[in-house]
Amino acid sequence: MLILTHSDVSRLLGENPHSDVRSALQQAHTELALGRAVVPAPPAMTMNGASLVPMVAATPTTAAVKLLADIPANAGRGLAVQRSTILVTSAETGECQALIDGRLVTAVRTAAASALATAFLARPESRTLGLVGAGGLAVQHTRALNEVLDLETVLVWSRTPATLERYRQAVADLGITVKSVQTVEEVVRGSDVVCTLTPSRDPLVLGAWFGPGLHVNAVGAPPRPDHREIDGEGLRRSRVVVDSLATALAKSGEVVLALAEGAVVQADVSVELGVVTAGLAPGRSDAQEVTLFNSVGLGLQDLAVADLLVERARALGVGTELELSA
The missing domain is CATH 3.30.1780.10 (ornithine cyclodeaminase, domain 1)
Incomplete structure (x- = not known):
């Protein structure tokens, strides 16, 4: 061994x-x-x-x-x-x-999974990345997504200035402009691709803020069916792709709570990432579509x-x- x-x-x-x-x-x-x-x-x-x-x-x-x-x-x-x-x-x-x-x-494969989903679901011309949270996962995601998109700007919301400063230093070599914003809404409305990277129990991101063409990677909430970063309206307004339907139905608060609220039905959250990568289902359908990758994490x-x-x-x-x- x-x-x-x-x-x-x-x-x-x-x-x-x-x-x-x-x-x-x-x-x-x-x-x-x-x-x-x-x-x-x-x-x-x-x-x-x-x-x-x-x-x-x-x-x-x-x-x-x-x-x-x-x-x-x-x-x-x-x-x-x-x-x-x-x-x-x-x-x-x-x-x-x-x-x-x-x-x-876990950190690297989580960011790589988001990058994989982004490569298939985001608009190729996306240049602005939005981060809700600035910890270690934010660093990994910036590096991973920069390999599938030509990023120019990152909008970052963080609760703590020290965390934000560590993030700035960790990605300085990439040559991307990092801008701190005061609210999560500013991140969502100003970005082409958004990654949510907090262990939040209650939604920080509202679907009412989603603009045409946005791609969201919902990543940070722990695998508990009562935790979520994005509200049911966010899933309702998006084409949702999950890493695994069985896992999402058991462990994803985003999915479980949106279903319980009636914001979506199971058919709305049934497309798995592998079906898209295998060419059995399309990725993004047009430039106006809002897409969302629900990442719980798989063994x-x-x-x-x-x-x-x-x-x-x-x-x-x-x-x-x-x-x-x-």
């Missing part, structure tokens, strides 16, 4: 990992649409306010489970609210192949990145090997 620490993962992904990860995710989502991968809706175990979510996926060769721990109380302890570990096994022999720290894997995405990491690690001699059966 190969053990890859956070430092190992960082070394293997390198400074610009998003293109390779995006390609791996496109193949994975396409395989899912063609029935060559399995992603069941993840169950959740809740205890003392913490949510523990085993995210499972399998292909003909590999199976993986990422245990995602969403622990809000960690904020008061000075710890990360979300932590995760990925276990990879052979689907052919059951042999344990790898144990991988999930922190950077299949983690598996795709884990396969990439294991291949690189063994080629470069990175990581620690253990024999569990000895």
